[in-house]
Amino acid sequence: MNIYIIGIGLIGGSMALDIKKKYDDAVICGMDSNKTHIEDALHLGIIDKKVSMDELDQADVVIVAVPVDIALMLLPQILDGINDNALVLDVGSTKSPICEAVAQHKRRRNFLATHPIAGTEFSGPKAAVTNLFKDKTSIICEIEKTAYKQQETALDLFQKLGIRIRYMEAKSHDKHIAYMSHLSHISSFMLGKTVIEKEKNERDIFDMAGSGFESTVRLAKSSPSMWTPIFKQNKANIIETLDEYILNLNHFKELLKNENFEELFNEMQNTNRIKEILK
């Protein structure tokens, strides 16, 4: 079984590691525009060999794990190159633009749009880890547009990786993921920026960083190459979430200015519900 992984980073590399463990006959074939990534992936045993776009007809499964702008461009070419039985799936954090980009392709039924919600703040093949997807959720969009055989291949793959499936419309995915993931990244990046700017002349101050700061600022370590195209493709939804977030921050600030501490307490107590929700 030839598994082609296009983009051997955190996500592609981690998938490769688990697939190798779970499929005895898997040959992991890697592609990456970054030569160092390919070398690292070979060296680390993440991929068995390096392949090129010309060899796509040999693939049984193609996993596209590149930044979402590159995915938009590559997916039609990949579908052009595969054989009729292959499954192509992407794992990007935006789903509407990807689904639109392949909507009219003659091999649309070979494609499945997925978003396994897993990751860390690190990137590149050296960041790849086993079991990254175990007990995590993957969104699958437009399942009905994928042929049964390819659906089955994908579901078998996700099951072996321990992934829980949720089906969702592409537009709903993009709207909700703006709240559940994209906004978190912006809040974290801007928190990091605010603190760095303020403290730039007083480096010692970072001695005061506790686990709370580290936790809220963790996502500010994420890759700009990965996130810029996500923000671009999900612009409208993200602006909406940012408007609401900023509104809530301003409201909190006004409560503080006006010394309305009872209401400030209530705001926090109501938000404590997140404990139960995330259980």
Added chain:
Amino acid sequence: MNIYIIGIGLIGGSMALDIKKKYDDAVICGMDSNKTHIEDALHLGIIDKKVSMDELDQADVVIVAVPVDIALMLLPQILDGINDNALVLDVGSTKSPICEAVAQHKRRRNFLATHPIAGTEFSGPKAAVTNLFKDKTSIICEIEKTAYKQQETALDLFQKLGIRIRYMEAKSHDKHIAYMSHLSHISSFMLGKTVIEKEKNERDIFDMAGSGFESTVRLAKSSPSMWTPIFKQNKANIIETLDEYILNLNHFKELLKNENFEELFNEMQNTNRIKEILK
């Protein structure tokens, strides 16, 4: 050695656990306005016995680990009640108001203002854990206003708990901790609020919560009773940090609106420096 711990919550309870391990002769004496906390702390072996304010003259060390508004009120009474050799230290997240509250007290030299920067999002004695302070930083303010003997007692205690010391003016502490801790809590609370409000009719959406969201929203689980008085006492500094944070979020939103993706990329790349800073 009689160690009085006033407020047997996450911080007071965790200190009690470590002190018990490190001092053979320590008798941990607990006080808490919450009866359940006292019962839990006795049951869990966090404290050896329950004491009252009338017995303060028996204390060798008094650790005040109550919400900062209660600390302001209690500290002068505690200093009134102790014997002349005792050390009283507080562990609150604001330092100027506390230092002012005891500035004129006849036993000011028995007091040390500290802020061990450690914690979790949980509270109460059941949240107490061992080694919470190991390799963490504690800020100490106005060290010169504390008598040598009490300084030594405190430094020995902190050393045994594995705490690293940084000396700072109370005003500087409050200004910097607004950036390094208080702002993180507000950004997290408001992120939680924004998402809960939006998704209140679609609970299933929280299936989409990844580790990134969980990390940025973790502090929104914190205790409002602890945080309301901190925000109250550090109001001016916090409003300043919030103004800058909101400004940065608005700027990011404008870049997105104007499709200035090059600058958006740069913003994130510059903030990636947090990786090196936090190392």
